[in-house]
Amino acid sequence: MLYSPWNLASGVNEFLDRITEKVAPPTILCIDDEALGLKIRRTVLERAGYHVLTAEDGPSGLSLFREQAVDGVVLDYYMPDMDGGVVAETMRRERPSVPIMLLSAYINLPADLVSLVDVTLLKGEGPQELLEKLRLMLGSRCASESGGAR
């Protein structure tokens, strides 16, 4: 085996990943008013090893967010009563460190909301894309947080 600095770094990352996975799987809060879609998404995320909390509307999602330790949020935009924008804003205000992914079938998302959240993803792009982006989002957050701690 050749120990280049690159290999070393990726090896460390992998190791760290494994540690966090094993120690405590990241908790993801999913909020979507589409009950069936939400249920299926939960299964996909759980299969990928995440601990998943679900809420079918903004207010109940926010109360879960406050009660539980959440590592990331997957948020639908278009919901009755309270849309994803309001939910994301509240979350940012309360716990700015928690990364948020906006997942929506809505094309014309407001620009300020897009810049507020970490990642946006269009519904229908497939589970691989969802998992990849979620992993990157959590990873970059963890990295920047640990960087900040040092």
Add this chain to the structure above:
Amino acid sequence: MKVPEFNRTLRQLVALPILLLVLMAGFLVWQIVAAARAQEQLDHSDQITGQVQNLQNLFIDQETGLRGFQLTGDPVMLAPWKAAAGPIQLQFDSLRTLMADDPEQTARLNDLKSRYDEWQVFARGVLGKQPEAVVDPHLNQRGKAMMDGIRATARDLMLHETQRRRTEYDHARWLQNRELISLFVSIVVVGATLGFFTVHHVRAVSKSYLQQIDDMTEQSEALFESQQWFQTTLESIGDAVIACDNHGAVSFMNAVAQHLTGWKLDDARGHALEDVFKIVHEETRVPCESPVEKVRRLRTVIGLANHTVLIARDGREVVIDDSAAPIMSGDGEMIGVVLVFRDVTEEKRLQAALVSSEKLAVAGRLAASIAHEIHNPLDSVANLHYLLEEETDPEQRAEYLKLAQQELGRTMQISRTMLSLYREPKAPITVGLRELIDGVLLLLDRRMKHQGIQLETELTEALMVEGFPAELRQVFTNLIGNAIEAAGSRGRIRIRMEHAAAEELHGAGAVIEIVDSGVGIPSDIAPKLFQPFFTTKGATGTGLGLWVSMGIVQKHGGAIRIANSTDRELPGACIRVFLPARTLAQTETAGD
């Protein structure tokens, strides 16, 4: 000079001469009567003089008879004495009557009478004596003295009467002179008065006549100038103007009208309007009703039908927008018709472009909402597919497959619904309004839920209208979309539908009312609502929605009214759309 004043002058000119002549005649009659009376007085005096003379002669006769008897003693000699006795008595009576108005003369007459009676007594004494005693000279002397007294009295009487006559004669002469002078003076006075008066009045009439001629000349000049001004103004108008008389013969065309019709005014003048102003329907090519006839029938300003094409003399065609109005005389008689029209070919083209741009915008929004609806189930299907790949448990796989099937079914249903909603027939068809509005609400459902809108609907099942469903759906998507926007977060919207009975201005049909709980329409923007490019939504609106909706509804023969709601619970805008059961919309032409 006004007519009443003129009439008064005429009356004066007739009445004054008559009055003056009557006065003059009266004056002359008075003069003549006075002269006649003086003449009567003269005749009266002459009569008295004559009778006194006669009386004297009778005295002489009696005296002569008495002398003869005295001389001869013959009773025959007494004949004249006897003959005169009766007439003398009569003469005295007559004179007494004539002199009744003159007491002095009457006194003299009485004196004469008493002297005469005295003499009579004396004479009878003489006649009773013997003939020889009669010749007594003393007696004779006495008789003579008595008779001399009588004669003297009669002469005195005569003298006085003569004097009186002279006085009366002088008076009569004076009256006659006065009469002549009066006649002359009154002729001069009346003549002068009439002359002066007539000259004065005729001069006033003539002055006023000249003044009126001046005024009329001035007025006709002003009239000419104002006519020139109107002519120039009409010539300068940017729209085409054609005026024609009551029988539809062209009497005026301005430059624009000459250009658009291809007729010169000199050629067109007197021609029937139908020859000069040939108009047909843009699509059907059916000649339009003559505006002159229509105006004559309705006696009001009319706008001509849409899609009117004017065919010029050289065959050129322009789409025109026009109106026709009656020309009324001062007393309300219709004396002609004026047409004002303009070339709107370019405008129509522009409008068509705007309509199709709005259609594109609508299509874009529709695509976005379809994408949104379909992406949710598609996302689930993709997720299920991913799970199926990794799943080995057959039970679990079956569950995933079932869910995938369900979501695919939902996707297809959505796409089918949308397609059926937007498949547009070529000719108007019967549209169930409830179905149509339900479809629109389905499409807007997510948006309403998103805003937490509370929706109340009272949709009647059986209301059907004729029309183009996709266009009508565009109308209601627009109107309900506006209501959602106006109602805001957690607002309310009420959609009601009712049958509209036939009225004077429209046939039977349906009215759809959409009321929201927003702030209503400010009065300053109300008139602009249906103008193209007017929007209150800033950059997010095209400003064409209501304008196009109005166009579609009008094409169907309906109407849109926007007002503020009077319902306290829903104080926002109230939009009422009337759609006739039988549409006026024509079959779509190719390429539309």
